[in-house]
Amino acid sequence: MIARLFRLELRAIRSDGRSVALLVIALAMLVLSAWIGADARRVADEGRAQALEVSRAQWESIQGLSAHAVGHYGSYVYKPGGALAALDGGVMPFTGKVVRVEAHVQTPPSHSDASSWSSLVRLGAFDAGSILAHVLPLLLAFTAFSSVARDRETGLLRSLVAQGVPLRDVLWGKVLAYWALALVLVAALTVTHVGIDLTSGGALTGDTIARLTGFAGSHAIHLLVVVVLSVGVSAWVADSRAALAILTIAWLGATVILPRITAQLGSQLYPLSSQVEFEDAMKVDRSKGLDGHDPHDERRLALQQQILDEYGVQNARELPVNIGGLLMQADDEYGDKVWDHHFGNRHATVRKQIGVTQAVAFLNPYQAVRGLSMAFAGTDQFHDVQFQRQAENYRRVMVGTLNNLDATAGRRENGRWIRDEIDYADIADFQFETQQVGFALGNRWPELLALIAWAVASVVMLNKHAGRIPVVGAGR
Secondary structure (H helix, E strand, O other), rough: OOHHHHHHHHHHHHHHHHHHHHHHHHHHHHHHHHHHHHHHHHHHHHHHHHHHHHHHHHHOOOOOHHHHHHHOOOOOOOOOOOOOOOOOOHHHHHHOOEEEEEEOOOOOOOHHHHHHHOOOOOOOOOOHHHHHHHHHHHHHHHOOOHHHHHHHHHOHHHHHHHHOOOOHHHHHHHHHHHHHHHHHHHHHHHHHHHHHHHOOOOOOHHHHHHHHHHHHHHHHHHHHHHHHHHHHHHHHOOHHHHHHHHHHEEEEEEEEHHHHHHHHHHHHHOOOOOOOHHHHHHHHHHOOOOOOOOOHHHHHHHHHHHHHHHOOOOOOOOOOOHHHHHHHOOOHHHHHHHHHHHHHHHHHHHHHHHHHHHOOOOOHHHHHHHHHHHHHHHHHHHHHHHHHHHHHHHHHHHHHHHHHHHHEEEEOOOOOEEOOOOHHHHHHOOOOOOOOOHHHHHHHHHHHHHHHHHHHHHHHHHHHHHHOOOOOOOOO
């Protein structure tokens, strides 16, 4: 019986020109967003590849500079795109994508895409993740708001009940019909993305398939919740115009109002210092450590004496190494501890703010699916932190290598340190280690739990109250 009602509802949707037009618009938006996202990622990948070539050429062309000078000269590392960044940009447009790596300084990421956006673009990103979570629920609400009210007003619902058709079957026929349309849109987006990716020379790895499955699956569950609630409101509210008003208000509250209230609440409960305050605090703590450049710094003098004692000599001119490189490394190691402390505290605060959003996700499925969408795309805050940590680890290895060369690449002649000519082409480029899908789930399991809870609760509610809907309108 449900299968017959499912087909009946599909025919009713097909005969409604407005519903067909809305679905065609949704399909066009999703396909276009996938194409635009893929093209933007291609441009970004090409720009990153060119920048890497320039950085490599710079390393290979350095001549006549000491390792210490090269450490101050530094280099750059570039953030790679997320696994599915073409589908959901997440926070990537708002976070820096270039980090300058140099000795003694931890530079924050810079050159975000949003910094060059116009005010109109900042109103919202045109990516598939936003369309699936934000726009498509509204379109489904517009198509489903009168699904039961229409049958009630035409007398079809009373006729079905008179023939012994359970009201539960009627509602589930409608739910499955609208959800099937939503799944067709999600599937079309998935196929389009895979086709564009393969055509452009990409490869479907196991992790990419898992992420794509998680991305599509989380949106499918969210759209099921939207459809069940839309059909439920249409069933329980006799007036179709009132049902539309309720669904519109619910959509505004879920996608616009509550997320902003949550963000404000998180920032009030767990305030995050500005970038300027963060860097100032780093400088203050950095000044309390060893100064590798000031020859009169007491901490430097104490470490210098310790090195002399270890080698059993009276002054630096007798050392078999260049003491400057050793002092620079000690200075950098202290700075590393300062960065770990402040960055760790900053990230802990961000985690607490995200925790507020994850808690509210149990009240708002939209916030649950947004977190999951960004996580599976590899573009959420947790993936961004991984880039910053790996960029800092690369900086430490690079600076450590240069300090070691500054200390050992040479020889002592008549008390003077004679530097060897160094081939800096051996300095390795930054290689980002991508995170597997388990990393996304490990950080976003509360949203997944919340989304599943919403799906179960909405299905149970529809089944429990299906027999209580009015069969005829208020005026009959």
